[in-house]
Amino acid sequence: METSPLQIARYKYQPKLPKILQNDISQVCVSYGRETESVSDQDKIRALFPNTYGMKEISFINAPSTATKRKLTVAVILSGGQAPGGHNVITGLYDALKKAGRDNILLGFKGGPSGLLEDSYVEFTDDFIDAYRNTGGFDIIGSGRTKLETVEQFQVVAEVAKRHSIDAIVIIGGDDSNTNAAVLAEYFAAQKLPVQVIGCPKTIDGDLKNDVIETSFGFDTACKTYSELIGNIERDANSAKKYWHFIKVMGRSASHIALECALECQPNICLVGEEVEAKKQGLSEIVGHIADVVAQRAADGNNFGVAIIPEGLIEFIPEVKGLIGELNELLAKEAGAYAALEGFTTQAGFITSRLSAASAAVFNSLPVDIQKQLLMDRDPHGNVQVSRIETEKLLISMTATELAKRKAAGTYSGKFNALGHFFGYEGRCAFPSNFDADYCYSLGYNAFLLIANGLTGYMSVVNGLSKGPAAWNAGGIPITKMMNVERRHGEDKPVIRKALVELDGKPFTYFASKRAQWERETCYTFPGAIQYYGPEEVCDITTRTLALEQA
Ligand code: FBP
Numbered sequence: 001m002e003t004s005p006l007q008i009a010r011y012k013y014q015p016k017l018p019k020i021l022q023n024d025i026s027q028v029c030v031s032y033g034r035e036t037e038s039v040s041d042q043d044k045i046r047a048l049f050p051n052t053y054g055m056k057e058i059s060f061i062n063a064p065s066t067a068t069k070r071k072l073t074v075a076v077i078l079s080g081g082q083a084p085g086g087h088n089v090i091t092g093l094y095d096a097l098k099k100a101g102r103d104n105i106l107l108g109f110k111g112g113p114s115g116l117l118e119d120s121y122v123e124f125t126d127d128f129i130d131a132y133r134n135t136g137g138f139d140i141i142g143s144g145r146t147k148l149e150t151v152e153q154f155q156v157v158a159e160v161a162k163r164h165s166i167d168a169i170v171i172i173g174g175d176d177s178n179t180n181a182a183v184l185a186e187y188f189a190a191q192k193l194p195v196q197v198i199g200c201p202k203t204i205d206g207d208l209k210n211d212v213i214e215t216s217f218g219f220d221t222a223c224k225t226y227s228e229l230i231g232n233i234e235r236d237a238n239s240a241k242k243y244w245h246f247i248k249v250m251g252r253s254a255s256h257i258a259l260e261c262a263l264e265c266q267p268n269i270c271l272v273g274e275e276v277e278a279k280k281q282g283l284s285e286i287v288g289h290i291a292d293v294v295a296q297r298a299a300d301g302n303n304f305g306v307a308i309i310p311e312g313l314i315e316f317i318p319e320v321k322g323l324i325g326e327l328n329e330l331l332a333k334e335a336g337a338y339a340a341l342e343g344f345t346t347q348a349g350f351i352t353s354r355l356s357a358a359s360a361a362v363f364n365s366l367p368v369d370i371q372k373q374l375l376m377d378r379d380p381h382g383n384v385q386v387s388r389i390e391t392e393k394l395l396i397s398m399t400a401t402e403l404a405k406r407k408a409a410g411t412y413s414g415k416f417n418a419l420g421h422f423f424g425y426e427g428r429c430a431f432p433s434n435f436d437a438d439y440c441y442s443l444g445y446n447a448f449l450l451i452a453n454g455l456t457g458y459m460s461v462v463n464g465l466s467k468g469p470a471a472w473n474a475g476g477i478p479i480t481k482m483m484n485v486e487r488r489h490g491e492d493k494p495v496i497r498k499a500l501v502e503l504d505g506k507p508f509t510y511f512a513s514k515r516a517q518w519e520r521e522t523c524y525t526f527p528g529a530i531q532y533y534g535p536e537e538v539c540d541i542t543t544r545t546l547a548l549e550q551a
């Protein structure tokens with residue numbers, strides 16, 4: 001394989017483990033904490049998970065291990081969107097397995113959950129693993145979004161597990177994939193099959209977190225990559241002084257990525273979907289505010305600026321949220337009839353005739369491109385594919401129309417030349433930052449310890465993350481603790497609750513205290529590229545979000 005100088009250097013990087021995991025494996029013991037309850041809908045979740053509900057949180061402590069020593073065969077899959085550090089979860093898991101016994105086996109199932117169904121796998125060896133240490137991407141075994149949810153699928157997975165004598169399956173994924181991990185763990189437990197299931201918290205979106213899981217892996221590196229690019233654009237904007245840049249960033253429903261990039265770069269505007277929802281801000285109010293900022297800056301002689309837009313914003317705008325909810329139900333219930341229609345005009349007519357009057361009016365008020373994007377296929381988990389909705393272009397065009405009105409009324413006399421950008425895929429496969437390299441390696445290593453101790457239905461947890469790795473804690477949390485019931489594909493389903501931006505949390509309140517100044521003045525900051533080698537205060541810093549949350 002051809003390699004770059006950085007890749008060669010990164011192969012040699014030795015990820016740091018928490019002190020507790022640096023002990024000989026025979027000296028790491030489980031300590032049981034409190035029994036757990038799901039975050040809400042307790043009765044429903046308990047009924048759906050009779051064998052795995054209510055288990056205790058656990059942490060690892062330095063004491064002789066009580067785990068029974070046995071030869072282990074472990075399967076691992078990468079699930080969902082790529083996130084920097086996925087390879088290190090696998091290398092950490094592999095190293096721990098091999099440390100515990102050279103005859104232990106790690107199988108990587110290819111292409112995500114479908115690899116388990118198709119029995120498509122590779123057995124990892126030292127040489128294979130070494131070529132992926134500390135690298136970005138999920139190309140070691142690939143990923144996919146197949147949803148593991150039916151009993152027929154579970155039976156196939158059980159057969160595959162039996163065929164290869166698999167003792168445990170590690171699912172590296174986001175909220176939806178870990179929901180599936182919990183359902184699979186419950187199935188195996190109910191069938192009394194000796195296969196454990198362990199999840200690892202992955203997603204650049206940062207929305208898989210709670211009081212125990214402080215961040216999902218990949219968020220750090222992805223945000224730093226986008227922040228580098230946004231900082232560069234800010235400098236360009238401030239040099240040329242002729243463009244407004246509207247930058248949409250990934251993150252699905254949650255605005256964590258947008259907020260983190262704003263904290264890093266201090267743009268003129270950063271919209272936060274959760275605030276839009278809380279304040280019930282309609283499209284015209286949002287556009288009115290953007291136009292006010294543009295006009296104010298123009299009055300100061302600054303016909304340029306930078307606005308960050310979370311990709312999930314569209315789902316939070318009350319009138320669009322109502323529309324999306326109706327579309328989801330409609331597209332799920334009338335999928336066959338809808339799929340048989342040809343041509344967008346016919347499809348749009350079919351849809352609007354079945355929407356409420358209010359939602360039909362919203363649908364008809366949107367540009368045709370946005371209408372088409374709202375009707376695109378949902379992902380396998382029933383989510384609207386917000387990354388494909390061009391919210392940045394919608395806002396540019398509506399702001400231009402609003403400013404033209406103001407110009408005609410004589411209340412605005414600036415220039416508004418706007419460019420749209422979308423940063424998403426650029427950040428998902430970057431070389432993991434030192435933080436993500438260490439965190440992911442630790443999560444994988446820790447996943448082995450959960451398996452060795454016979455646990456199932458748990459997520460691997462490493463926390464205390466705002467301090468250096470040596471001070472991190474390691475343990476596990478029952479996945480059912482994170483669940484509630486939500487509407488998906490027109491049905492009530494048990495799912496892990498997404499962690500959205502908290503408006504009374506420190507990251508948002510800090511941003512809110514600064515934004516009036518950032519709107520008016522040019523306060524840009526330039527984070528620059530991720531540094532892998534050099535002073536600790538440059539290379540090993542975590543996100544501003546984590547620093548503020550744990551301050
Ligand atoms: P996960 O939730 O699977 O981690 O994916 C994150 C994400 O990058 C979102 O930010 C984005 O909306 C989505 O994936 C894009 O999906 P796809 O890779 O299928 O285009």
